[in-house]
Amino acid sequence: MRKYLHLDSELTSMGRNRSPTFKNRQAAGQRLGEALRERDITVDIVLAIPRGGLPVGRPVADALDAPLDIAVAKKIGAPNNPEYAIGAVAADGAVWLNTDVIEQREIPRDYVASTRAEMAEAARQKAQRYRSSESSPTLTGKRVCLVDDGVATGATARACIEQIRQADPERLVLAVPVASPRAMSDLEALVDEVVCLERPSAFRAVGQYYEQFEQVSDEAAMSYLAEE
Numbered sequence: 483m484r485k486y487l488h489l490d491s492e493l494t495s496m497g498r499n500r501s502p503t504f505k506n507r508q509a510a511g512q513r514l515g516e517a518l519r520e521r522d523i524t525v526d527i528v529l530a531i532p533r534g535g536l537p538v539g540r541p542v543a544d545a546l547d548a549p550l551d552i553a554v555a556k557k558i559g560a561p562n563n564p565e566y567a568i569g570a571v572a573a574d575g576a577v578w579l580n581t582d583v584i585e586q587r588e589i590p591r592d593y594v595a596s597t598r599a600e601m602a603e604a605a606r607q608k609a610q611r612y613r614s615s616e617s618s619p620t621l622t623g624k625r626v627c628l629v630d631d632g633v634a635t636g637a638t639a640r641a642c643i644e645q646i647r648q649a650d651p652e653r654l655v656l657a658v659p660v661a662s663p664r665a666m667s668d669l670e671a672l673v674d675e676v677v678c679l680e681r682p683s684a685f686r687a688v689g690q691y692y693e694q695f696e697q698v699s700d701e702a703a704m705s706y707l708a709e710e
Contacts, residue, residue, distance in 0.1 A: 503660065503680060506694040507537035507631050510659035510679075514538060515545025517677050518627070518657060525655065526624040529553040531642055532612060533703040534631035540706040542629050542657060550707060551619050553628060554609040555641035556601035561593055567637035571598050572645035573605040573618075578637065612704055621649035628656050628673075632688030636665035643672045660691045 504510040528548050530539025536552070543550035558569040558579070568589060569579035577598060584594060609618065626646055633639055639656065646654055656669060657677040662685045670676050680691065689695040 502693040503691045504693065506692060507534060507698075508541060510631065510692070511538035511541035511629075512545070513679060514629070514657055514659055514677065515542040517679060518542065518655075519545055521677065523627070523655060523675070523677070524625065525627040525653075527551060527619055527621070528627045528629055529642070529646065530706075531555065531628070531630040531638060532608065533698040533700065535629050536703040536706040537698060538631045538659065539629040540709055542627065546627065548627070549619075550709075552609060552612050552707070553642040553645060554605045554612070555638045555645070556605045556608075557637055558594065558597050558601055560587065561589060567635050568594070569598070570637040570641035571602045571605060572641040573602070573609040574645050574648070575602050576641055576645035576648055577602075578640035578644055580637070611700070612707060614707075621646060621651045624651050625653045626651045626655070628654065630658050632691070633658050633661035633665050633669065633678075634685075634688055636662070636669050639669055640672070643669070647672075660688060661685070 525546055525548050528539050528543040528546060528550050530536045530550060530552055532552055532554060539550055553572070555570045555572040557567040558571060560566040560568050568583050569577060571577040579594065628639070628642060628646060630639060643654065643656070654673045655675045655677065656673045660680045661678050663681040663683065666676065666678055666681055
């Protein structure tokens with residue numbers, strides 16, 4: 483049975499002009515780790531989505547006394563609008579495509595195929611750069627927690643979930659500080675358990691719920707993997 487934890491009952495009625503909920507990603511990760519422990523959730527490994535997911539994932543991994551690694555995926559952007567995700571692909575080639583949008587916009591199949599291949603290679607190279615070893619962790623039969631700093635469209639998370647599912651884990655938990663209610667409702671069906679601190683009805687972007695939401699460099703993100 484899938485379980486969902488929602489800690490946002492007061493937020494659904496609040497307007498857009500509210501104060502940021504989290505000071506920064508690390509503070510959000512500490513609160514997320516506490517929520518996971520309160521639920522008695524135990525995992526064998528925490529996987530964070532770079533780059534912004536790693537500052538959140540480190541305190542989560544520490545709270546659960548689990549190793550921290552990464553799940554890497556890249557957005558597949560629409561033609562002439564790369565920020566608009568029509569899908570995402572993980573480092574191992576696992577892909578999620580928004581077929582409804584692709585059909586509605588009549589996006590050519592050759593564009594989707596070529597961009598998918600390009601982004602898969604970019605994700606693979608990024609995973610290799612972040613890890614100290616060439617091989618990814620074994621997830622078969624493991625209890626896995628996937629972490630990010632938030633969910634807006636859910637495209638990247640979907641591709642990472644697909645990648646993890648293909649490894650046949652025993653259990654997959656998705657944990658995020660804040661998420662779009664619409665995107666998270668779609669993701670709930672893909673995992674065994676969800677821990678989401680906030681799902682504000684006035685959601686616009688992940689960054690609006692952080693006091694500090696600066697870009698995380700690759701070097702800074704990798705430093706969280708080095709901490710033990």
